[in-house]
Amino acid sequence: MADNYESWGRFPKVSQRIIPLSWRHEPLPLPDDAAIPILVQGVGRSYGDVCLNDGGVIFSARGLNRYIHFDAETGRLCCEAGVTLADILTLCVPQGWFLSTTPGTKFVTIGGAIANDVHGKNHHRAGTFGNHVVQFELLRSNGERLLCSSDSNPQLFAATLGGLGLTGLITWAEIQLKPIAHRAIQAETIQFYDLEEFFTLSVESDAPYEYTMAWVDCNSQGRSFGRGIFFRGNHIAAEDAPKTWKVSKRTLTMPMDLPGFALNRHSVAAFNFLFYHQQSQKSVTKLVDYNPFFYPLDAVLRWNRLYGKQGFLQYQCVVPYTDHRIIAAIIQKIVDSGMGSFLAVLKTFGQVASPGMLSFPKAGVTLALDFPIKGAQTFELLEYLDDMVVEANGRVYPCKDARMSPKNFKHYYPQWETFAQQVDPSFSSSFWRRVTR
Amino acid sequence: MYKLLIIGATSAIAQATAKVFAERHPKDLALFLVARDGQKLEAMAADLKVRGAITVDFAVLDLNDFEQHQSVIQQAVQKLGGLDTVLIAHGTLDDQQACEQDYQHAEQCLRTNFLSVVSLLTPIANEMEKQHYGCIAVISSVAGDRGRQSNYIYGAAKGALNTFLQGLRNRLHRSHVHVLTVKPGFVDTPMTAHLKKGALWAQPESVAVGIYQAIQKRKNEVYLPWFWYGIMTVVKNIPEPIFKRLKM
Numbered sequence: 001m002a003d004n005y006e007s008w009g010r011f012p013k014v015s016q017r018i019i020p021l022s023w024r025h026e027p028l029p030l031p032d033d034a035a036i037p038i039l040v041q042g043v044g045r046s047y048g049d050v051c052l053n054d055g056g057v058i059f060s061a062r063g064l065n066r067y068i069h070f071d072a073e074t075g076r077l078c079c080e081a082g083v084t085l086a087d088i089l090t091l092c093v094p095q096g097w098f099l100s101t102t103p104g105t106k107f108v109t110i111g112g113a114i115a116n117d118v119h120g121k122n123h124h125r126a127g128t129f130g131n132h133v134v135q136f137e138l139l140r141s142n143g144e145r146l147l148c149s150s151d152s153n154p155q156l157f158a159a160t161l162g163g164l165g166l167t168g169l170i171t172w173a174e175i176q177l178k179p180i181a182h183r184a185i186q187a188e189t190i191q192f193y194d195l196e197e198f199f200t201l202s203v204e205s206d207a208p209y210e211y212t213m214a215w216v217d218c219n220s221q222g223r224s225f226g227r228g229i230f231f232r233g234n235h236i237a238a239e240d241a242p243k244t245w246k247v248s249k250r251t252l253t254m255p256m257d258l259p260g261f262a263l264n265r266h267s268v269a270a271f272n273f274l275f276y277h278q279q280s281q282k283s284v285t286k287l288v289d290y291n292p293f294f295y296p297l298d299a300v301l302r303w304n305r306l307y308g309k310q311g312f313l314q315y316q317c318v319v320p321y322t323d324h325r326i327i328a329a330i331i332q333k334i335v336d337s338g339m340g341s342f343l344a345v346l347k348t349f350g351q352v353a354s355p356g357m358l359s360f361p362k363a364g365v366t367l368a369l370d371f372p373i374k375g376a377q378t379f380e381l382l383e384y385l386d387d388m389v390v391e392a393n394g395r396v397y398p399c400k401d402a403r404m405s406p407k408n409f410k411h412y413y414p415q416w417e418t419f420a421q422q423v424d425p426s427f428s429s430s431f432w433r434r435v436t437r
Numbered sequence: 438m439y440k441l442l443i444i445g446a447t448s449a450i451a452q453a454t455a456k457v458f459a460e461r462h463p464k465d466l467a468l469f470l471v472a473r474d475g476q477k478l479e480a481m482a483a484d485l486k487v488r489g490a491i492t493v494d495f496a497v498l499d500l501n502d503f504e505q506h507q508s509v510i511q512q513a514v515q516k517l518g519g520l521d522t523v524l525i526a527h528g529t530l531d532d533q534q535a536c537e538q539d540y541q542h543a544e545q546c547l548r549t550n551f552l553s554v555v556s557l558l559t560p561i562a563n564e565m566e567k568q569h570y571g572c573i574a575v576i577s578s579v580a581g582d583r584g585r586q587s588n589y590i591y592g593a594a595k596g597a598l599n600t601f602l603q604g605l606r607n608r609l610h611r612s613h614v615h616v617l618t619v620k621p622g623f624v625d626t627p628m629t630a631h632l633k634k635g636a637l638w639a640q641p642e643s644v645a646v647g648i649y650q651a652i653q654k655r656k657n658e659v660y661l662p663w664f665w666y667g668i669m670t671v672v673k674n675i676p677e678p679i680f681k682r683l684k685m
Contacts (some may be wrong), residue, residue, distance in 0.1 A: 019630075020627065020630060022449075023476070023477055023480065024480065025476050025480070063449075065625075066481065066483070066484035067483065067484045067487035067488065068480075068483050068484070069483065069487065070487045079487075091487070091488070098540070332546055385579050
């Protein structure tokens with residue numbers, strides 16, 4: 001895990017003072033100078049600068065990692081905000097409960113999951129993480145402790161879900177889990193040849209499958225353009241559960257930063273070729289553990305070092321799916337640039353309304369991928385993509401962002417001024433100062 | 438049921454160690470916690486119950502109140518119905534300069550870090566000697582291995598503690614009671630929040646696993662993380678005529 005309070009993308013580099021928090025009932029250790037902005041960080045797994053506070057103070061919530069209550073009958077879990085989803089799974093899966101929705105890494109805190117209103121492979125059914133938050137306590141810089149739920153302080157509740165940590169410190173939260181019969185997932189992987197086939201697979205899979213997502217090759221031109229692998233799966237039913245099950249606990253750690261040239265057009269193309277051809281049949285069905293199904297990248301700790309010291313940018317946008325040509329044009333632009341990295345993720349979002357004022361997900365199709373930072377041309381490309389997303393009436397995800405312009409942010413989130421009224425006057429972040437400039 | 442008493446339970450290392458015990462003894466752990474702050478103890482007790490401890494009781498006590506020691510130990514023994522392991526984890530890292538300027542400070546440091554442990558271990562050792570089994574684990578420090586100008590009052594308290602524990606280990610050996618001296622190096626906790634961190638710093642979680650393993654293996658003394666054994670071997674063996682000139 002990042003231990004120097006960088007963000008996961010390791011860009012931008014900032015200077016900030018770290019103050020650890022240890023107990024939820026203690027007052028915030030505010031700096032003497034009230035003009036110094038404060039922000040809370042969990043484990044620093046957001047990619048860009050929403051978890052950074054250049055020139056300010058970071059309260060580290062890692063020490064707020066206690067459970068408060070877990071009811072194994074109803075699946076209600078109440079815990080402090082620094083508890084990670086990995087901790088929750090370790091506790092709850094053996095007791096027959098699973099996260100109602102989970103992002104692609106389990107190494108995030110529950111506070112961070114709320115602040116970014118994260119989503120997962122079952123968005124088309126379950127909506128966002130915030131849809132399963134029952135209530136939480138918000139500690140404001142004036143010392144007020146507010147219980148927030150859809151009934152109590154509903155404005156602050158909605159502002160805090162996806163509120164990028166700007167409304168105050170979430171001290172504890174209560175979430176609803178969902179019952180499972182076994183930890184295994186019945187998973188199917190299907191090769192698709194182009195984007196039309198992806199959309200067909202998406203439409204036919206959304207009803208019978210709880211989890212769907214796809215990997216798309218953002219490097220191949222011509223006949224291979226838009227090829228990829230579609231993943232879909234369901235929790236296994238009680239009657240199909242295997243009698244014995246072996247869980248692999250093996251993880252690797254990326255031991256050092258790779259030099260900047262290690263990732264280039266050719267190494268990425270080679271990876272994509274191998275990934276696409278990992279299976280010789282069109283479709284493969286097997287029983288897999290939830291860990292490799294949901295969290296394949298968690299098996300390599302600190303994989304962000306792959307991109308070297310200079311860091312990387314992740315880009316995630318959503319565009320409405322009225323017209324498939326929009327997402328095809330975006331992917332075409334990335335392919336033409338030759339700058340995209342491997343593992344681009346494509347997924348359709350469903351109709352469930354996001355509960356947060358500033359939540360990212362809305363009905364449509366979302367694309368996410370990494371870009372190693374190769375100077376100004378990388379930023380120019382993403383700026384160009386931003387404009388395409390504006391035109392399509394889409395959005396870019398703040399949790400992954402380190403560079404979108406204030407103008408585009410206000411386009412994507414026209415409700416930002418309503419949101420700003422709920423922001424705690426002492427709280428701010430590098431992201432917030434950048435996009436509201 | 439595994440019966441564990443933790444004194445100074447809200448310290449970062451003690452909290453982490455309690456979690457390791459709860460994880461390794463699922464549905465088989467009874468805990469008794471002692472610390473100064475009731476709200477913290479309540480938060481910790483709720484957490485450990487969710488993590489699988491069967492019972493978690495606690496007593497609120499300022500450990501500088503020596504008169505209460507005997508009765509709090511009695512209370513713990515009664516609640517738990519005996520003692521399998523006692524972990525003593527309280528301590529303060531006092532400001533060396535304040536201790537140099539004012540004896541009151543120095544005395545307070547010695548009372549908290551040394552004398553209070555002697556006072557607590559007197560009834561605990563007698564109880565365990567009667568039981569004919571059990572483990573006493575005490576968190577000391579590498580600072581007790583050699584006096585250095587930067588923290589020799591704290592170091593003197595820990596050094597005295599180490600000697601006391603050696604003697605106690607020797608006395609209790611024939612009663613089959615195991616005494617473990619834990620010597621952590623730099624640990625990233627609220628006690629050390631004001632110090633600058635470097636490569637030698639460890640997280641309380643990894644130190645906690647080391648304590649648990651040392652208890653299971655019935656070690657006499659353990660440096661945590663392990664590389665402090667090497668560092669302190671070097672520090673202890675520098676000849677005094679050279680050592681006194683060093684800035685450490």
